[in-house]
Amino acid sequence: xxxxxxxxxxxxxxxxxxxxxxxxxxxxxxxxxxxxxxxxxxxxxxxx
Numbered sequence: 001x002x003x004x005x006x007x008x009x010x011x012x013x014x015x016x017x018x019x020x021x022x023x024x025x026x027x028x029x030x031x032x033x034x035x036x037x038x039x040x041x042x043x044x045x046x047x048x
Contacts, residue, residue, distance in 0.1 A: 002041040009034035 013031045
């Protein structure tokens with residue numbers, strides 16, 4: 001679930017950065033959040 005959220009955030013960041021040429025701080029914050037969520041998912045592993 002967290003990996004999916006991270007992938008969506010990175011995709012939105014790329015879309016906003018490349019297609020719309022928006023360079024606001026919000027997009028970069030979304031990228032940082034996506035990286036943090038991905039790292040948390042990586043280090044936590046899958047808990048059942």
